[in-house]
Amino acid sequence: MSWETVIGLEVHVQINTKTKAFCGCSTEFGADPNSQTCPVCLGMPGQLPVLNMEAARKSVLTGLAINGTINLESKFDRKNYFYPDLPKGYQITQFPVPIVELGHLDIPVGDGEKRIGITRIHMEEDAGKSMHEGLDGVSHIDLNRSGVPLMEIVSEPDMRNADEAIAYLKQLHQLILFLGVSGANMEKGQFRCDANVSVHQPGTPLGTRSELKNMNSFRFIKQAIDYEVNRQIELIEDGGEVAQETRLYDSVKGETRPMRSKEEAHDYRYFPEPDLPPLRISQQEVEAIKAGMPELPGQLRARFESEFGLSSYDADVLTQTRELAGWYESLVAAHPADPKRCANWLANELLGRLKEMETDVADSPVSAHKLAGLLDRIADNTISGKSAKDVLDAMMASGDDADAIIEAKGLKQVSDSGAIDEMILKVMADNPQQLEQFRAGKDKLMGFFVGQVMKASRGQANPAMVNQRLKELLKA
Amino acid sequence: MPFSTLSKLKNRLDAGETSAVELARIYLDRVAAHNDALNAFVHIDADYILAQAEASDAHRSAHGARALEGLPIAVKDIFCTQNGPTQCCSNILKGFHAPYDAHVITRLKEAGAVLFGKTNMDEFAMGSSNETSAFGPCRNPWNSDCIPGGSSGGSAAAVAAALAPAALGTDTGGSIRQPAALTGITGLKPTYGRVSRRGIIAFASSLDQAGSMTRTVRDTAMLCEAIAGHDAGDATSVADAPATDWLAACDKTDMLGLKIGRPKEYFVDGMDASVRATVEAALAECEKLGAEIVDISLPHTEYAVAAYYVIAPSEASANLSRYDGVRFGHRCDNPDDLLDMYTRSRDEGFGSEVKRRILTGSFALSSGYYDAYYKKAQQVRTLIRQDFLDAFEKVDVIATPTSPIPAFKIGEKTDDPLTMYLSDIFTIAVNLAGLPGLSQPCGFVDGEGGELPVGLQWIAPAWREDALLSAAAAYEGATDWTKKTPVGFDLAGGAA
Numbered sequence: 001m002s003w004e005t006v007i008g009l010e011v012h013v014q015i016n017t018k019t020k021a022f023c024g025c026s027t028e029f030g031a032d033p034n035s036q037t038c039p040v041c042l043g044m045p046g047q048l049p050v051l052n053m054e055a056a057r058k059s060v061l062t063g064l065a066i067n068g069t070i071n072l073e074s075k076f077d078r079k080n081y082f083y084p085d086l087p088k089g090y091q092i093t094q095f096p097v098p099i100v101e102l103g104h105l106d107i108p109v110g111d112g113e114k115r116i117g118i119t120r121i122h123m124e125e126d127a128g129k130s131m132h133e134g135l136d137g138v139s140h141i142d143l144n145r146s147g148v149p150l151m152e153i154v155s156e157p158d159m160r161n162a163d164e165a166i167a168y169l170k171q172l173h174q175l176i177l178f179l180g181v182s183g184a185n186m187e188k189g190q191f192r193c194d195a196n197v198s199v200h201q202p203g204t205p206l207g208t209r210s211e212l213k214n215m216n217s218f219r220f221i222k223q224a225i226d227y228e229v230n231r232q233i234e235l236i237e238d239g240g241e242v243a244q245e246t247r248l249y250d251s252v253k254g255e256t257r258p259m260r261s262k263e264e265a266h267d268y269r270y271f272p273e274p275d276l277p278p279l280r281i282s283q284q285e286v287e288a289i290k291a292g293m294p295e296l297p298g299q300l301r302a303r304f305e306s307e308f309g310l311s312s313y314d315a316d317v318l319t320q321t322r323e324l325a326g327w328y329e330s331l332v333a334a335h336p337a338d339p340k341r342c343a344n345w346l347a348n349e350l351l352g353r354l355k356e357m358e359t360d361v362a363d364s365p366v367s368a369h370k371l372a373g374l375l376d377r378i379a380d381n382t383i384s385g386k387s388a389k390d391v392l393d394a395m396m397a398s399g400d401d402a403d404a405i406i407e408a409k410g411l412k413q414v415s416d417s418g419a420i421d422e423m424i425l426k427v428m429a430d431n432p433q434q435l436e437q438f439r440a441g442k443d444k445l446m447g448f449f450v451g452q453v454m455k456a457s458r459g460q461a462n463p464a465m466v467n468q469r470l471k472e473l474l475k476a
Numbered sequence: 477m478p479f480s481t482l483s484k485l486k487n488r489l490d491a492g493e494t495s496a497v498e499l500a501r502i503y504l505d506r507v508a509a510h511n512d513a514l515n516a517f518v519h520i521d522a523d524y525i526l527a528q529a530e531a532s533d534a535h536r537s538a539h540g541a542r543a544l545e546g547l548p549i550a551v552k553d554i555f556c557t558q559n560g561p562t563q564c565c566s567n568i569l570k571g572f573h574a575p576y577d578a579h580v581i582t583r584l585k586e587a588g589a590v591l592f593g594k595t596n597m598d599e600f601a602m603g604s605s606n607e608t609s610a611f612g613p614c615r616n617p618w619n620s621d622c623i624p625g626g627s628s629g630g631s632a633a634a635v636a637a638a639l640a641p642a643a644l645g646t647d648t649g650g651s652i653r654q655p656a657a658l659t660g661i662t663g664l665k666p667t668y669g670r671v672s673r674r675g676i677i678a679f680a681s682s683l684d685q686a687g688s689m690t691r692t693v694r695d696t697a698m699l700c701e702a703i704a705g706h707d708a709g710d711a712t713s714v715a716d717a718p719a720t721d722w723l724a725a726c727d728k729t730d731m732l733g734l735k736i737g738r739p740k741e742y743f744v745d746g747m748d749a750s751v752r753a754t755v756e757a758a759l760a761e762c763e764k765l766g767a768e769i770v771d772i773s774l775p776h777t778e779y780a781v782a783a784y785y786v787i788a789p790s791e792a793s794a795n796l797s798r799y800d801g802v803r804f805g806h807r808c809d810n811p812d813d814l815l816d817m818y819t820r821s822r823d824e825g826f827g828s829e830v831k832r833r834i835l836t837g838s839f840a841l842s843s844g845y846y847d848a849y850y851k852k853a854q855q856v857r858t859l860i861r862q863d864f865l866d867a868f869e870k871v872d873v874i875a876t877p878t879s880p881i882p883a884f885k886i887g888e889k890t891d892d893p894l895t896m897y898l899s900d901i902f903t904i905a906v907n908l909a910g911l912p913g914l915s916q917p918c919g920f921v922d923g924e925g926g927e928l929p930v931g932l933q934w935i936a937p938a939w940r941e942d943a944l945l946s947a948a949a950a951y952e953g954a955t956d957w958t959k960k961t962p963v964g965f966d967l968a969g970g971a972a
Contacts, residue, residue, distance in 0.1 A: 039576055043798040046556045046675040048710050078794050082818055089797020269841035271850055274681035274791055276711050
């Protein structure tokens with residue numbers, strides 16, 4: 001039997017506003033428990049929400065970036081359920097009329113692209129956190145996160161395997177970072193994904209889906225989906241039926257298992273939030289937000305290819321984050337002569353070293369300006385590309401300028417044609433036999449002479465000049 | 477003096493004939509003498525009241541008088557105040573102290589008023605008789621066997637018996653106007669959005685509105701002027717609401733050219749015949765003042781009660797979810813687990829009427845029933861709003877009875893919630909339409925054990941509180957109903 005997997009994703013993105021969605025409390029991560037709360041986000045009697053418009057504007061920006069339709073009037077609703085970290089006993093969210101509808105994201109699949117539909121983006125507030133572990137039978141509640149604004153981005157069930165799901169998530173994650181609407185740090189819970197997964201045989205109706213939760217890295221999401229797909233197929237092939245349920249991913253055991261039914265037997269009793277009038281945004285405001293749209297990854301890639309002549313691979317690598325792309329542009333600005341050399345040195349040399357140091361360009365010990373200084377020395381033949389790598393190592397370690405290191409290590413390349421000629425003539429004089437053979441037609445010996453000259457210069461002779469002068473002098 | 481109006485007390489204060497401290501003492505004495513019989517106040521802190529009064533007198537001498545300088549104002553137990561408990565007359569909030577003032581409380585303080593205790597009410601404002609209060613029923617000063625109406629029954633009884641010169645109430649389906657009518661005082665529910673709801677414990681958010689309960693129309697204008705206005709902390713308080721000249725509106729002495737709508741749906745068989753006759757007589761008086769009475773129809777009136785008892789409980793079912801025993805309020809002893817804590821805390825904390833409404837609302841919102849109940853009720857609400865818009869094409873204001881019946885006996889309807897719900901039949905549509913409504917005394921009918929007051933309700937287009945006040949002021953000026961006082965309350969403080 002052949003099976004087709006159908007995956008739809010719901011991504012919760014914490015919007016990086018300074019204050020919460022409906023009150024003035026700070027959204028800073030990692031503060032002392034309950035230190036960032038007020039009567040509104042504690043759900044005290046008589047307290048009322050007032051929308052943080054910055055959260056709405058960032059949602060609109062995201063909606064525009066996915067080519068979505070912006071609803072100029074959207075509505076808030078209450079989603080009712082009891083849980084100790086949900087102070088009001090309901091979550092303010094958007095149900096029938098979200099702020100954004102009908103967008104899409106193109107993801108790379110194989111050599112081509114695939115368009116993944118985005119059903120909607122709605123705004124809502126986050127809940128607090130409950131802590132049960134190691135508290136000796138009691139639970140603690142931290143409401144610092146209560147009321148932090150979220151966007152829930154809901155995709156169409158357009159993905160057919162875990163790889164497509166991951167490609168979509170990475171694309172979305174990158175977009176969110178470029179837009180600057182969220183820190184999107186998965187470990188801090190700023191980018192959380194739930195996956196709806198089902199299997200069916202092509203040409204037959206869709207299968208029953210299960211909703212996977214509790215996956216806080218791309219790796220775990222892939223593992224959870226793969227596990228769940230196999231589980232469902234085996235279950236059906238053994239004559240069983242998939243239950244519509246919520247399943248939690250256990251990253252230790254690498255499996256999904258159902259939540260206790262009590263926890264999910266919810267009728268959320270959605271109804272319009274009477275404390276908030278409809279959210280109205282004018283077409284002018286939308287245009288203003290659109291005008292402030294930063295360059296998106298796709299646009300940036302295309303520009304890097306056309307403006308700097310980069311390969312699509314390099315353009316892709318250098319546009320992974322807005323910071324990296326910006327770093328590259330600073331590098332090119334400081335070393336405008338050769339954007340390709342900039343790309344090679346950034347993508348192949350600097351990023352590799354940063355990865356080993358487990359850091360990124362934002363914390364690079366070598367600034368774009370200093371790396372440009374090193375590239376300048378390669379360009380003017382002060383050093384060879386080979387020794388430049390050693391210089392970069394030293395720069396990474398000390399943070400010093402390329403020039404200082406070249407000077408200190410005596411790595412300056414010999415590009416003086418007189419000095420090079422002198423060395424060549426000496427090598428010719430010392431190796432008369434080889435010279436005779438070369439002149440008799442044994443061209444292979446060219447390499448021998450290059451090696452001898454480089455050896456004589458202790459590696460500091462400019463190899464291009466050595467080649468050039470050798471060709472002339474040997475034939476003379 | 478105790479039955480004096482707010483305006484007269486203000487004049488006496490301004491003239492230096494009395495002081496805030498003296499007024500506070502007079503009314504505190506009256507509370508001491510009569511509250512046991514009425515149970516109008518559920519919390520009163522004499523030291524705090526006298527301290528405010530002293531501060532007010534000091535402010536007056538140092539900086540001059542503010543709008544309500546030195547005037548004692550009682551507030552319903554639904555308004556959060558930093559001083560003293562705010563319990564909404566519910567066991568689930570027993571001992572709750574809010575760390576903040578409601579916006580209108582801040583406004584009263586800024587106007588120089590002396591906050592004068594917390595008044596009794598139906599639990600979470602759910603009731604029409606003040607009988608669902610966790611602190612016991614409040615009694616009607618005109619007949620202590622009778623209810624004062626509700627849910628703002630304590631505020632109504634306090635003003636009617638002159639235990640305070642004025643009070644704040646809230647009105648979700650008639651909770652200011654109906655008790656005002658049943659106790660013979662004046663009460664105004666402003667246009668929805670005119671007064672901030674922030675810090676007022678929510679019952680039904682799309683209907684709740686705070687307003688005034690006073691002895692006269694001018695007093696009501698004074699008090700509403702002090703509390704009305706935009707609050708950036710309440711997204712439903714309207715920023716660009718048309719202004720009303722509250723006090724100037726009360727100068728009207730005639731009704732020349734005024735077109736008063738008389739909706740046939742509010743004069744029906746089944747209502748108390750003497751109440752009907754009293755209101756008809758009031759309309760005849762209006763005609764004498766120059767008004768033209770126009771028969772109109774508000775055709776969807778009969779669906780108002782049903783729609784209200786879907787919408788209000790639905791909103792309440794969510795608004796009351798925060799009383800879960802987790803952060804504040806009542807928590808049961810020794811819960812077995814989370815579910816046990818929720819169910820027992822709420823079971824022990826809420827009274828039966830509140831539970832009934834939470835259940836009704838949860839049911840109406842639940843999957844599979846939402847369209848038939850909540851959605852349908854919202855559609856009815858739209859029709860009711862349209863009824864009024866159509867009517868105000870033809871008339872300036874609408875006049876109706878406030879309540880179909882006078883005050884009834886305590887306990888008479890407690891076992892029959894549906895009949896109880898019908899006592900709001902004439903006030904509910906105003907809330908559903910978000911309009912301003914005012915009730916003023918228009919006569920008395922014979923009840924068991926003496927006379928009972930009857931209320932005349934005025935309804936105006938949104939933001940036209942001035943139209944209500946002008947009509948009511950003209951009627952009040954031509955009649956003596958506000959001068960009538962209940963017997964037995966003229967002893968303590970009477971000498972002042």
